[in-house]
Amino acid sequence: xxxxxxxxxxxxxxxxxxxxxxxxxxxxxxxxxxxxxxxxxxxxxxxxxxxxxxxxxxxxxxxxxxxxxxxxxxxxxxxxxxxxxxxxxxxxxxxxxxxxxxxxxxxxxxxxxxxxxxxxxxxxxxxxxxxxxxxxxxxxxxxxxxxxxxxxxxxxxxxxxxxxxxxxxxxxxxxxxxxxxxxxxxxxxxxxxxxxxxxxxxxxxxxxxxxxxxxxxxxxxxxxxxxxxxxxxxxxxxxxxxxxxxxxxxxxxxxxxxxxxxxxxxxxxxxxxxxxxxxxxxxxxxxxxxxxxxxxxxxxxxxxxxxxxxxxxxxxxxxxxxxxxxxxxxxxxxxxxxxxxxxxxxxxxxxxxxxxxxxxxxxxxxxxxxxxxx
Numbered sequence: 001x002x003x004x005x006x007x008x009x010x011x012x013x014x015x016x017x018x019x020x021x022x023x024x025x026x027x028x029x030x031x032x033x034x035x036x037x038x039x040x041x042x043x044x045x046x047x048x049x050x051x052x053x054x055x056x057x058x059x060x061x062x063x064x065x066x067x068x069x070x071x072x073x074x075x076x077x078x079x080x081x082x083x084x085x086x087x088x089x090x091x092x093x094x095x096x097x098x099x100x101x102x103x104x105x106x107x108x109x110x111x112x113x114x115x116x117x118x119x120x121x122x123x124x125x126x127x128x129x130x131x132x133x134x135x136x137x138x139x140x141x142x143x144x145x146x147x148x149x150x151x152x153x154x155x156x157x158x159x160x161x162x163x164x165x166x167x168x169x170x171x172x173x174x175x176x177x178x179x180x181x182x183x184x185x186x187x188x189x190x191x192x193x194x195x196x197x198x199x200x201x202x203x204x205x206x207x208x209x210x211x212x213x214x215x216x217x218x219x220x221x222x223x224x225x226x227x228x229x230x231x232x233x234x235x236x237x238x239x240x241x242x243x244x245x246x247x248x249x250x251x252x253x254x255x256x257x258x259x260x261x262x263x264x265x266x267x268x269x270x271x272x273x274x275x276x277x278x279x280x281x282x283x284x285x286x287x288x289x290x291x292x293x294x295x296x297x298x299x300x301x302x303x304x305x306x307x308x309x310x311x312x313x314x315x316x317x318x319x320x321x322x323x324x325x326x327x328x329x330x331x332x333x334x335x336x337x338x339x340x341x342x343x344x345x346x347x348x349x350x351x352x353x354x355x356x357x358x359x360x361x362x363x364x365x366x367x368x369x370x371x372x373x374x
Contacts, residue, residue: 027063027064027067027068027077027333028057028059028060028063028064030067030077030081031057031060031063031064031067031081031084031085031088032055032057032060034081034082034084034085035054035055035057035085035088036055038085039051039054039055046121046124046125046128048117049113049116049117049121049122049125050125050128050129052110052113052116052117053092053095053096053107053113053125053129054088054089054092056108057088058108060088061197061229061337061341062087062088062090062091062196062197062199062200063084063085063087063088063200064084064333064337065087065197065200065201065204065222065334065337066080066083066084066087066200066201066203066204067080067081067084067204068204068330068333068334068337069200069201069202069203069204069205069208069210069218069330069334070204070205070207070208070330071208071328071329071330071333072204072205072208072214072218072322072325072326072328072330072331072333072334073204073205073208073209073210073211073214073218073325073326073330074208074209074326075204075205075207075208075209075210076144076208078143079140079143079144079145079207080140080143080145080204080207080208081143082136082137082139082140082143083136083137083140083153083203083204083207084204085136086132086133086134086136086137086157087133087196087199087200087203089129089130089132089133089136090129090130090133090157090160090161090196090199091196092126092129093125093126093127093128093129093130093133094126094164094196095107096112096113096114096122096123096125096126096129097122097123097126098168099112099113099114099122100112100114100119100122100123101168101172102251102255103254103255104248104251105248106248113125113126130161133157134154134157137150137153137154137157137203138150140153140207145207149206149207149209150207152206153202153203153206153207156199156202156203156206157199157203159199160195160196160198160199160202161195161199163190163191163192163195163198164191164192164195164196166191167188167189167190167191167192167193167195168192170184170187170188170191170192171188171192171257174188174258175255175256175257175258178256178258178278178281179258180258180262180263180266180267181263181267182260182263182264182267185258185259185260185263186227189226189227189230190223190226190227193226193227193229193230193233194222194223194225194226194227194230195226197222197223197225197226197229198219198222198223198226200222201218201219201221201222201334202215202218202219202222204218205218213324214324214325216324217321217322217323217324217325218321218325220317220318220321221318221319221321221322221334222318224314224315224317224318224321225314225315225318225337225338225341227310227311227314228311228312228314228315228318228338228341228342229341229342230260231260231307231308231310231311231314232311232341232342234252234259234260234261234307235260235261235304235307235308235311236249237249237250237251237252237253237291237295238261238291238294238295238298238299238304239304249291250287250288250290250291253280253281253287253290253291253294254283254287256281256282256283257281258281260307260310261298261303261304261306261307262277262281262294262298262303264301264303264306264307265277265294265297265298265301265303266278268301268303269297269301273297273301276293276297277294277297280293280294311342312342315338315339315341315342318338319335319338322334322335
């Protein structure tokens with residue numbers, strides 16, 4: 001492709017995105033359309049593996065976070081749409097590799113990439129998505145984002161990728177050594193789960209022109225949201241909504257992974273119950289049976305309720321972190337996102353105490369229903 005052709009392509013893509021936003025598409029819908037255009041149906045080879053992993057799309061939390069973050073600091077969502085797509089590339093690439101590491105056969109209700117195409121193709125497809133991420137970030141410059149912002153965004157996403165890898169390694173060590181401690185668990189979550197939330201919000205803010213205080217607010221928001229989200233994910237297998245996790249409910253048990261409610265129950269248990277918990281994670285028991293035993297122990301110990309309270313506390317902190325951002329649609333969307341991220345959890349404790357429409361700017365949220373995060 002010549003430089004002239006590339007320029008025309010960028011202009012056409014930007015115009016299509018602008019039309020989609022102006023037509024009232026939700027942020028998520030615009031991202032889905034962009035993914036479908038970039039990885040068209042009927043392709044073969046690695047493109048087929050990538051499309052299988054990307055579409056039908058999941059919740060698209062991270063791309064929507066990036067768009068809302070840019071909007072919250074006065075940026076143009078159309079200009080940063082390629083970066084939003086990049087956020088999903090990074091997330092899905094990590095899921096492809098995660099499924100290989102965990103030997104999970106299903107992802108989002110369909111065969112995991114390594115089960116359908118083989119481990120070799122899946123690994124390379126994940127790598128392709130990671131490199132495509134940086135290509136998409138560079139596209140933002142063609143849509144009018146200053147080059148220095150793009151460079152700063154590349155640095156932010158690179159830091160997040162480094163944290164993600166360190167978090168994955170820490171999780172493997174905690175699992176292998178059967179570490180039942182809250183502190184190391186939370187550090188793993190900060191590095192692994194919160195990394196891509198942090199990257200999405202930080203990159204959206206950077207590309208949108210955020211100042212230091214606004215960026216600090218977005219990073220704090222993302223860190224708290226990442227913890228709340230991971231605790232939510234930990235609980236799905238024990239709260240009857242495992243389908244929302246996108247993976248088999250027995251995955252954590254089968255892999256011997258001590259998640260937060262299990263850690264809390266183990267911490268407070270007597271010696272026989274501790275041994276029972278450890279046996280459930282040993283791999284010697286059928287995973288479904290072990291999951292049922294653990295669920296009973298967790299409920300009796302109050303570990304599920306304690307985990308819910310911890311998630312709610314971080315959700316409240318995430319919403320509070322948004323106070324440094326100017327009132328408006330972007331901030332409202334970010335606050336709403338906290339509630340949606342925890343929506344599948346049971347009980348009244350699950351949402352933030354300060355709702356997304358709290359405060360004098362509540363009316364703005366009603367007017368922006370077409371851009372709701374999905």
